[in-house]
Amino acid sequence: MAVKVKYVERPQLTNRERILFIDFIKGMGITIKNFFRKTITTAYPFEKLTPPIRFRGTHAHRVKDGKEPPSFKVLERFMDIQEGESRCVGCYMCQQACPVPELFNIQTTQTEDGKKKVIRFDMNLLNCMYCGLCTEACPVDCLIMTDIYETASYHRAGTVIHMEDMTKRAVDFDTRRGNEPDRIWIDDEQRSKLWGQIKWS
Numbered sequence: 001m002a003v004k005v006k007y008v009e010r011p012q013l014t015n016r017e018r019i020l021f022i023d024f025i026k027g028m029g030i031t032i033k034n035f036f037r038k039t040i041t042t043a044y045p046f047e048k049l050t051p052p053i054r055f056r057g058t059h060a061h062r063v064k065d066g067k068e069p070p071s072f073k074v075l076e077r078f079m080d081i082q083e084g085e086s087r088c089v090g091c092y093m094c095q096q097a098c099p100v101p102e103l104f105n106i107q108t109t110q111t112e113d114g115k116k117k118v119i120r121f122d123m124n125l126l127n128c129m130y131c132g133l134c135t136e137a138c139p140v141d142c143l144i145m146t147d148i149y150e151t152a153s154y155h156r157a158g159t160v161i162h163m164e165d166m167t168k169r170a171v172d173f174d175t176r177r178g179n180e181p182d183r184i185w186i187d188d189e190q191r192s193k194l195w196g197q198i199k200w201s
């Protein structure tokens with residue numbers, strides 16, 4: 001079936017509008033008004049914002065440090081995980097939850113005493129959409145997302161992250177931001193600097 005296209009005639013300027021540049025003056029008025037408004041953008045990379053603690057940045061692995069949830073206490077009996085090592089139990093729940101499961105490369109092995117050990121945990125962040133589903137699925141609060149957002153690399157291999165780096169990143173993240181309240185907003189000082197004081201009703 002042919003699609004009917006309805007043409008709308010372009011409005012013509014009146015003589016008064018042509019002579020007095022009315023539309024031009026209206027446009028300049030908006031430009032001048034915005035020129036004096038507070039800038040809400042930042043001059044990245046010279047000026048960098050600290051994202052909120054719930055920001056979905058590069059992934060990290062929390063380590064076995066005595067602060068694990070009760071679920072880990074149950075599972076660790078079957079695992080070979082030393083203090084300071086990733087607390088990943090190799091359950092593959094993160095991979096199952098991920099819309100792009102191919103980006104994970106998780107490998108486990110069985111030790112001589114019959115315990116399970118995660119020997120590889122790679123993530124190809126080129127394929128990641130930073131949805132956070134994987135972190136929600138992790139039963140032992142191991143896989144988290146951090147405030148690190150500068151992930152550019154000159155090589156594709158540079159975008160693949162490995163378990164060793166992920167554990168260091170989680171320790172760094174928790175040290176820097178672990179005491180902050182869990183919120184989706186940036187800190188109050190930055191918020192005020194950018195948008196002024198917000199009056200909550």
Ligand code: SF4
Pocket residue numbers: 097098099100103127128129130131132133134135
């Ligand atoms: S953030 Fe989303 S796309 Fe990225 S690894 Fe996790 S689940 Fe997959």
Ligand code: SF4
Pocket residue numbers: 087088089090091092093094095106137138139140142143
């Ligand atoms: S869901 Fe958590 S514990 Fe399970 S494999 Fe992924 S990171 Fe490891």
